[in-house]
Amino acid sequence: MRIGIDIDDTICRTTEKVNEYMSLYAKDENIDPLMIMNYEDVKDMFFEAYLENIYTSVVVKRNAKEVLRRLRKKGNKLFIITARNNRMCSKITDIESLTRKWLSDNEIEVDGIFIDCYGERRADVCREQKIDVMIDDDPYNYKMISSNKCKCLLFDDRERFNLRDDYVTNWLEVEDYIEKLRREG
Numbered sequence: 001m002r003i004g005i006d007i008d009d010t011i012c013r014t015t016e017k018v019n020e021y022m023s024l025y026a027k028d029e030n031i032d033p034l035m036i037m038n039y040e041d042v043k044d045m046f047f048e049a050y051l052e053n054i055y056t057s058v059v060v061k062r063n064a065k066e067v068l069r070r071l072r073k074k075g076n077k078l079f080i081i082t083a084r085n086n087r088m089c090s091k092i093t094d095i096e097s098l099t100r101k102w103l104s105d106n107e108i109e110v111d112g113i114f115i116d117c118y119g120e121r122r123a124d125v126c127r128e129q130k131i132d133v134m135i136d137d138d139p140y141n142y143k144m145i146s147s148n149k150c151k152c153l154l155f156d157d158r159e160r161f162n163l164r165d166d167y168v169t170n171w172l173e174v175e176d177y178i179e180k181l182r183r184e185g
Contacts, residue, residue: 003071004081004134005125006141007099008156011068011080012058012106021050051089055098060106061157068108071178077111081120081125081134120151123148133181134183135174153177 008014025046026033036046072078080103084095092098096115103110114125123144126134133151136142143154146166152165153174168174 001076001132001178002130002134003076003178004079005068006134006136006138006155007080007082007084008058009137010061010135011064012060012102014054014058017058018100021054022046025050026053035070037135047088048079048090052091052098055084055092055095056102058102060108061171065106065108067171067175068110069157070175072109074182076178078109079129079131080110080113081117081129081131082113082115083122085116105179119144123150126150135168151181 005011022033022036025036031042035042037043060181068078080099082099084099086095096113099113099115112129114129117125118138119140122136122141123132125131126145127148127150131150133153134141134145135153135155136145137155139154142152142154152166155169155174156167157169166177168177
């Protein structure tokens with residue numbers, strides 16, 4: 001089975017790390033933290049200052065590494081399909097290499113990485129790469145991928161959305177879902 005996986009807030013806890021650095025930035029700049037995401041110029045300065053640190057220090061979600069290792073051991077091919085790109089921070093000139101290094105440092109093996117994929121582009125990559133199931137935390141990506149006739153699991157460990165058959169809240173549920181798909185063949 002060919003499995004596409006988003007990285008941020010799916011494999012790792014990116015939003016938590018962003019919030020942590022936003023607090024630091026707001027304190028250093030003596031501004032309200034809400035200003036950071038509400039004003040483009042402030043947001044740009046924040047990401048310029050901290051995005052590399054965020055991407056290199058994010059924490060793997062519970063059971064993600066173990067489940068991904070087991071899925072790969074069973075012969076599945078794993079592909080990171082991410083919206084990460086080289087445009088948000090001038091210090092990051094090669095987001096793919098930075099992402100590969102983080103994956104390696106966290107002992108997560110994948111068969112390929114596709115960057116700068118959001119919405120329609122992510123759905124296109126899923127179709128082009130013959131992805132059997134995509135695991136993603138973003139409802140917009142979910143909608144685009146599902147409407148493109150590719151199975152998509154909505155990963156939501158913060159329980160923000162309504163429960164559905166293709167909704168999971170942790171990596172053990174991901175593993176169960178993929179095993180069920182495999183049996184149904």
